[in-house]
């Protein structure tokens with residue numbers, strides 16, 4: 001069993017470094033960590049956390065976040081956002097960005113890549129043969145190196161790609177075993193996966209036209225959410241769109257974003 005003190009040490013560390021609020025989630029934390037700690041020969045939580053804290057960029061610190069994050073996602077999740085992007089946003093951007101032909105789209109908590117690949121398929125579908133003339137590379141970031149490796153590999157089970165339209169499955173996925181499919185290189189090259197902690201200062205030089213910040217703010221407290229939304233606002237192009245998870249909310253009085261419809265905001 002994890003003691004109150006051991007649990008507190010982990011909660012403080014994870015909140016401070018990653019913004020994730022684990023308070024009250026004692027069972028989740030011990031359920032996910034206990035096994036790991038025992039298997040790796042530690043005498044207990046304190047010895048493990050001492051190692052993590054000593055080297056926050058080291059392997060154990062990376063493993064801690066890999067084990068503690070919740071990475072559930074799927075292709076076409078909250079499809080109304082992709083529909084909105086295709087019907088309402090892309091036609092406008094095609095005109096307003098015609099000179100530079102450079103679109104900047106960010107999947108800001110990409111997990112295993114389903115969201116970013118779905119965005120890339122929508123983009124290819126929308127631009128059709130004109131796609132060659134545009135740079136629409138999707139930036140996809142997450143804090144967990146484990147999910148990013150999965151995303152970069154681009155392998156998914158047959159049932160995971162089932163929500164996709166048949167012609168997209170055929171065009172963008174190659175069957176590699178009776179149960180598994182892999183994203184084809186022509187789609188893979190449209191997404192750039194990078195590790196990034198949303199709590200860090202943003203290194204991005206050019207503003208984003210569209211940001212997907214879906215199903216990650218649920219792990220943050222209100223102040224962290226507010227600060228993050230402010231940073232994102234500052235890194236978006238005027239008229240840019242922000243998508244959040246459909247079950248999430250934004251404190252409208254505390255944000256400069258303009259409300260468009262549930263879970264969709266505009267700068």
Ligand SMILES: C[S@@+](CC[C@H](N)C(=O)[O-])C[C@H]1O[C@@H](n2cnc3c(N)ncnc32)[C@H](O)[C@@H]1O
Pocket residue numbers: 018019020069070071072073074077108109110111112115141142143144147196197198199213214215216219245
């Ligand atoms: C539930 S997934 C959401 C995936 C996708 N956006 C969706 O809506 O299906 C949440 C992701 O947020 C990531 N995450 C949590 N805290 C983060 C942080 N501080 N910086 C970057 N990513 C973070 C987790 O690693 C996890 O993969």
